[in-house]
Each structure stands twice: as structure tokens, then as C-alpha cells.
Amino acid sequence: MRIIFAGTPDTAVPSLEELVRDHEVLAVLTRAPAPVGRKRVLTKSAVHERAEELGLPVLTPASLRDAEVHAEIAAYEPEAIAVVAYGMLVPPELLAVPVHGWLNLHFSLLPRWRGAAPVQYAIAAGDSTTGTAVFQIEEGLDTGPVFDVEEREMSAADTAESLLDELAVSGARQLSEVLARIERGEGESRPQEGEPTFAPRLTSKDARIDWSEPAEVVSAKTRGWWPAPGAWTSVGTTRVKLGPVAVTDVEGLAVGEIRAGATVLVGTGTTAVELDRVGPAGKAWMNAADWARGLNTDHLTFGENNA
Template sequence: MRIVFMGTPEFAVPVLDALVEAGHDVVTAYSQPPRRGNRGKTAPSPVHTRAETLGIAVRTPVTLREAEAQAEFAAWNADVAVVAAYGLILPRPVLEAPRLGCLNVHGSLLPRWRGAAPIQRAILAGDAETGVGIMQMEAGLDTGPVLIEGRTPIGRKTVGQLTTELSRMGARLMVQVLADPDSYWPVPQPEQGVTYAPKVTKEETRLRFRLSANEVDRQVRAFHPAAYFEFGGERIRVLGVEVTPDTGAPGLVLDDRLGIACLEAAIRPVLVQRAGRGVMTAEEMLRGFPIPAGTQL
């Protein structure tokens, strides 16, 4: 098929690779414009970088709402547009331009977790399972009918692990659908069970010890590797924790092994990272950077 691909983050890269490996003609890739990174340098998105490596022309419009951008999109004469975490709203002229419309790889079991951060929100909410669906896009936010979906248990997976799994699953399902599109009928989403997954903010990544220990554990996994607490004017990232039955005032350091009381039970960081340093065990950090029992975080 003649395909226009639209995606931005690492989640979308396996989908692009799968389309190329399946022999489809990916005529161009649309991606978000290069952004300024943590060190102040402007860098292209993962999809942008991968598409160029594959010899695919890349387009990075700021918006698709203008007539000129819509005309350029239509001029590709695509059979279908494949979308995976692109990040821009697709106006109706874009949605209707390809012969088969626009198909989206969405990382949740719709209608649960429509929106920008479905994987993080599923972990935070304590969902037992999540999945990925191939959705026929329409004007609403992730409201279109679903052609096929796959499921997986969440367990104790981090957002990175789950994102990789769902991305690969979505890539397989998209290739499967495109191999015989007439065999997949769009099924409207249920009207009940709709939830929304807003974009994660930096403020959310600070650990909230006034939650239960299980909820703090979910914060660590959902925001991995960015979840943190502060001590001595420094941010300490927490990359993994154990939940323990210990109790105390929320945020109180309970012992010399960095047990931290939560609203219910306690957590004990297993892997941590100080600013400008590598990942280490909490025991290794405490040897040179003690956080005494009785400290209130």
C-alpha cells in the first residue's frame, strides 16, 4: 500500500519499521518539529531520525489546519495514513484524504484512557490489564471505531517496558490489518467506561507520600525514570521500590535503609539516582549521602 506515516516518539518507531519490513510504500513521514532537549540543543524526534535513516522524506509542519498543508497532504495520494502518537490534531480534510482514511495505533483498551498519556494513566490507576487498538480515526479525541485490539497484563511493568510491549504489539496488529483490510470491520466504542488520559506534568512526577505505598509504587513505575523526592536541596530520582508493611507519619524516614512511610504501609527505594550521577542502589547512595531515620521528606 501507499502509506503516509504520522508519528513522533519512540513508541511510533516500531510501527514505522514494521510497515517498511512488510513491503509497504511509505511515501513520507510526518512528525513533530525538532524540539529543544534537556541540554538546550534542538533535536529531531525519534520518528524523524528513523525515517531519514530509512530514506523516507520527513515533513514537520507546526499545524495541519491551513489549506496549504492540507493540500500538500492530499497530494501524496495515499491509500491510508498510519498514525502513532503523532501529537497534532488531524482536521477533517486530512482524515478524509487517504482512500482508506487514517488508522491510529492507540495504547489503551478504548474507550478507557483516551488522550495523550494512556499508558501512564493505566499504571497509575492500578488497572490489571491494558492493550493497544487499531482505530479508524474521526474528528473526536480517540472516539473512532476499533478494528482490532490486543491485551496484556500490567503487573509490575514500568511505563518504558509497557510502552515497548504495546508498540510492538500495535505494529504487528497494524500490519495484520493492512494485509487484508476488508476482513476487519470497525466496531463502535461503547458509550460507557470512557476515561481520559491527560498529558503528564512535571509536578506529578514528585512522589506523594500521603498516598498509600501501593499508589507511590505505581507513581514510580508510571513516571519511570523521572519520579523523585527532595532531600538536602537535591532531587533524588527513584527508579524502583519495594512495598513494606511498616508504618509511620507519611514521608517519615523510618530506618537507616531508607524505608519511607506512606499513608498506608511504606516503600523502600531499591534503585535511585542523584543529579548528575549514575543509577545506583539505595544502599550505595546512603554510604556517601546519608538520609537519617527521623527525617521528614
């Protein structure tokens, strides 16, 4: 099928590569280069860089509402536009340009977790199952009919980073196969069913840990927010970043109480959790035991009352 691909981050690259192998990719839509890091270096998106390596034309409009952008996209005469984490709203007049419309690979089992951060919320919420869905983009937020879903069981080892990496690869194959079925006239979609939940873009404020919650919830949130925006807590007025933590069966620690030894434990609303990596303010990530060494943890408590 003749398609345009629209995507931006690393997780969209496997889909671009799969579609180049299986279909005719005419051009790539991605976000414009943006300042990155402390030095604010203007940096191309991961999809932009890979598209150039593949020799594909790259379009980086600041908005899809511009008439010239509309004309440029229409001039390619795509049969479909495949979307993976593109990050820009598509106006109604552009949705009608390809004969088969815009098809989006979404990293959840719609209508659960519509929005920008579905994997993060699925893990943080303790979902037992997640997956990917290929659906038709329409004017609503992730509301369009679904062509295909693939389920995947969740585990206590999943982080947003590891799960996204996995779903990006399996979803790339799924997206390509859906396009192939549509090209053969075999593509059928169905309306979404069930009560929707939403996964809006995350901020650092969302990622603060509440130690009064059960250990399983604390662990799930640290894994869901890893690596971005990154879970965090405070000791006194100092912010401390947290890597994924593990649930233990250790009892007797007060909420937020830190117990350091061979391992570093923190009390929650149920049993303690074990810290792995921490990132003290202004310092590099380090092993939790190394961080605790030299601190008087007998008098330190994590939590909101110390901020």
C-alpha cells in the same frame, strides 16, 4: 496498501519498520526538529532519523492546517494514513484525504485512557489489564470506532518505559495486520463501548508522591511516571527524584519516615516501600543506600510538609 506514516518518538519506530516491510510507505509525517538538552541542540525525532535511514521522504509541517501541507499530503494519494504518537491534531479536511482515513495505534484499551499518556496512567491507576487498540481518527479525542484490540495482563514489575517498549512492538504487528485486512475488504470497526477515562499530558507537578497513600499506590505511581516525568518528593526544601519503588510487608514507619540500613525504607499509609534509585537535586542517579549513607535519616522525613 499505499500509506503515509505519521509518528514522532521511539515508540513509533517499530510501526514504521513493520509497515515498510508489509506495505508501500509513500512518505513520513513527523514533528519538526526541536531543541534538546541544556545546550538546546536542534534534534530530529526518532521517526525522522529512521525514515531517512530507510530512504523515505519526510514531511515536518509546523501545522496540518496549512493549505500547502494539505496539498502536499493529498498529492501522494495515500489509501490510508497510519498514526502512532504523532502529536499533532488533524483538521477535518485532512481526515477525508485517504479513502480509508487515518488509523491510529493507541496504547490502551479504548475508551479507557484516551489522551497523551495512556500507559503511564494505566500503571499509576493499578489497572490489571491494558493493551493496544487500532481505531479510526475522527474529530473527537480518541473517540473513533475501533478495528482491533489486543489485551495484555499487567504486573508489579511493569514501568511505563518497559511496557511501552513491549506494546510498541506488538502494536506494530497489529497495526500492519489491520491495514492488510482493510485492503482485502475485511476490515470492520465497532463503536467504543463503556465509560471513558482520560490520560492528559503529564507534568512534573502531577508526579509528586503523597506518602499517605497506600504502598501499592505509591509503587504504582513511581512505576507509571518512570522515566518521565519522573516521580519525586522532598526532604526539607530539597527535591529528590525517585525511581520505581517496591512494596514491602514492613510495618511501623510513620508516613514519609525514612529508615536506612541495608535497604532504604519509607513509610506510607500502609506498609513501607523500598527505594531503589534516587536522584538528588543537581546530581546523577544513585543507589538509594549510597544516597542515605552519611545522612542522618533518623531526623529526615519525605513529604509535603517538608517542602
